[in-house]
Amino acid sequence: MGRNQILREILSDEEIMDKYKINKKELDSITTNAPYHKKVVEVLSVIINENDNHLNSSMIYKKLKNVHNI
Amino acid sequence: MASIINSISFKNFFNYYGDYDDTRYEFEEGVNIVVADNGAGKSKFFNAFLWLFYDQVLDSDDKQKKSVKDFAVKIISDKAKKETSIGEQVQTGIKIEYSTGLFKYQIVKSFTATRISEKITDFDSWQITIDDIEIDKTDHVLPKYKPVYDADEKQKIISKLILPTLRQYSFFQGEEVDKMIDFNKKSSIEDAVRTLTNISKYEEIADIVKEIAEKAEKDLNKQTKSTSEHNDRLEQAIGLKKVLQDKFSQESEKLGEFNNLYESAEQEKNDLERNFANAEKRKELDDKISNKRKILNQVKEDYDSFLDGINNRFFDGNFSWISLGFEGSVNEFKNKIKDYRQKRYEKQALLNAAENPNDYFTLLPVNSPDAVTLDQMIEGEHCYVCDRPAEEGSEAHNYLLKLKNRPNEDSSRREFVKNDLEDFFGNLQLNSAPFLNKFESIPTSVLRTREKELELKKRLDKLSSEMKALVSQRKDILIAGTDSERKDTASDIINQYKGAIRRMEQASSRIERLQDSIKGLKSKILTTEKEITNLRPKDIPKGFTINYEISKDLVEASLNAQERVFDKMVSLLENHANEHFQNLIKYNDIKGGVLRFDKSPSGGISLDYIDELGNEVSGASEGFQRMKKFAVVMSIISANTSQYNYPLLADAPLSAFGKAFNKGFFEAIPNVFPQSLILVKDLYDKDSEDKLTDLGQQLIKNDYIKTFYINEVDEELPQIERTTKIERRK
Numbered sequence A: 001m002g003r004n005q006i007l008r009e010i011l012s013d014e015e016i017m018d019k020y021k022i023n024k025k026e027l028d029s030i031t032t033n034a035p036y037h038k039k040v041v042e043v044l045s046v047i048i049n050e051n052d053n054h055l056n057s058s059m060i061y062k063k064l065k066n067v068h069n070i
Numbered sequence B: 001m002a003s004i005i006n007s008i009s010f011k012n013f014f015n016y017y018g019d020y021d022d023t024r025y026e027f028e029e030g031v032n033i034v035v036a037d038n039g040a041g042k043s044k045f046f047n048a049f050l051w052l053f054y055d056q057v058l059d060s061d062d063k064q065k066k067s068v069k070d071f072a073v074k075i076i077s078d079k080a081k082k083e084t085s086i087g088e089q090v091q092t093g094i095k096i097e098y099s100t101g102l103f104k105y106q107i108v109k110s111f112t113a114t115r116i117s118e119k120i121t122d123f124d125s126w127q128i129t130i131d132d133i134e135i136d137k138t139d140h141v142l143p144k145y146k147p148v149y150d151a152d153e154k155q156k157i158i159s160k161l162i163l164p165t166l167r168q169y170s171f172f173q174g175e176e177v178d179k180m181i182d183f184n185k186k187s188s189i190e191d192a193v194r195t196l197t198n199i200s201k202y203e204e205i206a207d208i209v210k211e212i213a214e215k216a217e218k219d220l221n222k223q224t225k226s227t228s229e230h231n232d233r234l235e236q237a238i239g240l241k242k243v244l245q246d247k248f249s250q251e252s253e254k255l256g257e258f259n260n261l262y263e264s265a266e267q268e269k270n271d272l273e274r275n276f277a278n279a280e281k282r283k284e285l286d287d288k289i290s291n292k293r294k295i296l297n298q299v300k301e302d303y304d305s306f307l308d309g310i311n312n313r314f315f316d317g318n319f320s321w322i323s324l325g326f327e328g329s330v331n332e333f334k335n336k337i338k339d340y341r342q343k344r345y346e347k348q349a350l351l352n353a354a355e356n357p358n359d360y361f362t363l364l365p366v367n368s369p370d371a372v373t374l375d376q377m378i379e380g381e382h383c384y385v386c387d388r389p390a391e392e393g394s395e396a397h398n399y400l401l402k403l404k405n406r407p408n409e410d411s412s413r414r415e416f417v418k419n420d421l422e423d424f425f426g427n428l429q430l431n432s433a434p435f436l437n438k439f440e441s442i443p444t445s446v447l448r449t450r451e452k453e454l455e456l457k458k459r460l461d462k463l464s465s466e467m468k469a470l471v472s473q474r475k476d477i478l479i480a481g482t483d484s485e486r487k488d489t490a491s492d493i494i495n496q497y498k499g500a501i502r503r504m505e506q507a508s509s510r511i512e513r514l515q516d517s518i519k520g521l522k523s524k525i526l527t528t529e530k531e532i533t534n535l536r537p538k539d540i541p542k543g544f545t546i547n548y549e550i551s552k553d554l555v556e557a558s559l560n561a562q563e564r565v566f567d568k569m570v571s572l573l574e575n576h577a578n579e580h581f582q583n584l585i586k587y588n589d590i591k592g593g594v595l596r597f598d599k600s601p602s603g604g605i606s607l608d609y610i611d612e613l614g615n616e617v618s619g620a621s622e623g624f625q626r627m628k629k630f631a632v633v634m635s636i637i638s639a640n641t642s643q644y645n646y647p648l649l650a651d652a653p654l655s656a657f658g659k660a661f662n663k664g665f666f667e668a669i670p671n672v673f674p675q676s677l678i679l680v681k682d683l684y685d686k687d688s689e690d691k692l693t694d695l696g697q698q699l700i701k702n703d704y705i706k707t708f709y710i711n712e713v714d715e716e717l718p719q720i721e722r723t724t725k726i727e728r729r730k
Helices: A002-011 A014-019 A024-029 A039-052 A057-067 B042-054 B068-075 B078-083 B151-161 B164-170 B176-180 B186-196 B199-227 B232-312 B329-355 B371-380 B395-404 B422-480 B490-535 B542-584 B622-638 B659-671 B694-701
Strands: B004-011 B024-026 B030-036 B056-059 B064-067 B089-099 B103-115 B126-130 B134-139 B146-148 B171-173 B594-599 B605-610 B648-651 B675-680 B705-713 B724-728
Touching: A002 A014, A002 A024, A002 A039, A002 B199, A002 B542, A014 B542, A039 A057, A039 B199, A039 B542, A057 B199, A057 B542, B004 B042, B004 B675, B024 B705, B024 B724, B030 B042, B030 B659, B042 B056, B042 B089, B042 B103, B042 B151, B042 B171, B042 B648, B042 B675, B056 B068, B064 B068, B068 B103, B068 B126, B078 B089, B103 B151, B134 B151, B146 B151, B164 B171, B164 B622, B171 B176, B176 B622, B186 B199, B186 B542, B186 B605, B186 B622, B199 B232, B199 B542, B232 B422, B232 B490, B329 B422, B371 B395, B542 B594, B542 B622, B542 B659, B594 B622, B605 B622, B622 B659, B659 B675, B659 B694, B694 B705
Parallel strands: B030 B675, B030 B705, B171 B648, B648 B675
Antiparallel strands: B004 B024, B004 B089, B056 B064, B089 B103, B103 B126, B103 B134, B134 B146, B594 B605, B705 B724
16 A cells, blocks of 8 residues: 555656656556556556665666666 | 553552552543642653653653652652661552553563661662563453563563654643644654655655666666767767766755755754743843842841840830739739838837937937928928927027938948848839839730731741742743753844844855756756757667666656655645644634644744734734644644554643633544543642532533542641542542
């Protein structure tokens, strides 16, 4: 609940919603759990989840590179 | 499920003399009230929880918190100390029972004191051993207490009663409400928001996202270099962006410094304003103390000289106290002196007769007739004694002349008694004359003197206690205001104040310029970024670009989210605070206005009370100010999304509130706190038959008041014998 709330709060930013085409309905239903339908949601979810697992930014970045296949 | 305190009992703890069973309060969910006059155990009760949470107690003499071990001798009941012989031990402790949804706990904290010498109040006369904390636990299904041995678990059980971070809102004494929410400090509301929200999570995420965006940009730039041919314009743009970003960081750092400067100057200004008020209050009190001291000294002198003068009243003819009880002696003296004189004359006459028998019957008594009569007789040539003529030259005339010229008898006087006391008794009679008519007035005069003495003593006592109160008020100001008894002159304060305002202005103009410069840099960075994006070769793997794009967008979004969450919480707190405030002032005459939280330039939150037109309402009483803050405390608790699970423990929260506030307070607290233990004096009325004020009598009938106790202490007894008696009324 806490993680989803943070995720939705950050993604509720007007510019983000515009740019990544997230509508209000979609925003209310997204969670930090897979499957993810949008990259931005996946990236932020990984950050939120892994921060809770006490991973530092370098370790989280490695995971994000996997997300982007780079 | 909320923590509910089921009971508290004391063992030889201050005035709570006796074993745990003798001094036990039982409480229920809802509002519980303990009413007590000064000195009847309110603060001692509160001290039990200070001991439980912090191993400290509050020394009521200097209002400082002291460690239980150092202060132990004062904690033991005086009566218990007196009853402990040298070599014997006495135990002092507190026992608290509380339950949560699943378990019930019993916590005992105690120490044992061994008396080692005579003077019971001396710290050196006792040897103190702090006993192990005993905690027992049981579930509600099979209520059988089992001891808890693990030290960590014991600590957890104590903490769970009221969480340490929430104690500031849930465990306090009257005037602490003022300090709880200090709107002069930027951090006070921030701290509350932090306690209530997960804002620190947003901060963590914003930091991580920023670092990730930097890494993503580096990786993207690396890819740019490795995949494309040499491109000057792109390299320049990347270089420019780096320069701009460095400048941006420097300016942001500076902005932070100036914000801190502004904040500290603002803090100093606020402190000075408060100290200035304190300095004025202190000056006012000093003047009062000085005047009172003069009067007190004068009355003291009057009293002393009055006491000295009492001795004189024994011998002063106006009072003649020495003659008290000698009323019968006057007649006795009269009779005796009559007898004495009679016998004396007889003796004298007998002697004369024996020595000169022929003259015995012709001689007149000594010194008679007197000189004036003799002159008349000589001049008139006639003896008035025997009424015969005494012509000049006759024997009779010669005798009169002889009598007139008779030598001084003293030298020729013959002793006729041993130890002639005639003169002595004569003097006695003469000296006692002033006292003789005073007998009747003496008892009245003694009574008046006693009355005067009592009156002076009463005046002296009254002045002394007024003086003591003023001195203690002054001490309170010192504790609440400055730490030391520094003599701030008004001009020093004004200069410091002006200095603080000047620094605020300087910082404020720098902040504005820096904000402008940062804004400019930001837009330049954005333009440069756009240029870089356009210049980037198209053959870079897509993942690198998306990685950078998303993380860059999330940096801004996470910072915005953080700010939104903060603002939302402040606005929620404002709504809750207003709701509670309206409930608290329900019975008060103050109507209309609302509380408003405003952001100050330094980012702090100020609390204003404004009327319908948006004007600030000022000049409200101390009780009103405190009520405002209490409304904010209640809002901090009720704005919490989950139910508040801890009791409210408050000692004298109502002091300075006023009757109308008090009623609102008791009605409003159950809306926020699942259980409240309120220790008050304000409902106590010594002169009323049931010892309660009208409000106390009203409250006891209300359903939301679950238990109601009255503490009483026999003030007639000497301090050492005084014990608190607990009477449960509901």
